[in-house]
Amino acid sequence: MYTDEEAISLLVEAQLSKQQYNTIKLQAKTKGRNIYPSYNKVRAAKERCYSDSIIVTEDECEVKLRQLLDHTVKRLLLAQQIVVTAAVPAEETSNLVLVSKWGCDGSTGHSQ
Secondary structure, three states: OOOHHHHHHHHHHHOOOHHHHHHHHHHHHHOOOOOOOOHHHHHHHHHHOOOOOOEEOOOOEEOOHHHHHHHHHHHHHHHOHHHHHHHOOHHHHHHOOOOOOOOOOOOOOOOO
16 A cells, blocks of 8 residues: 555656545555545645644745744754664764755745
């Protein structure tokens, strides 16, 4: 069975609508292959991909950089848990440091 995260990847990669996903899920089920999670489970997993600190209005969307980075690192570590566990000694996993760089390509106006 696909995990919720694998189903999200399928939705994004194939650019599937909810109806298309449910059609594929139903077709597989009619062949005796219940391999796709329900759309509600996939939607809930997709919502977990978003930071709690996103503020959306009619005119803009805003997220604090620190919360965005923290959330991104958390999701990356969850996705790569097996790799991190194998590569980093257990006593060092509670003191990891994110090193990152950001910038703009100059094509539009951005503020720091």
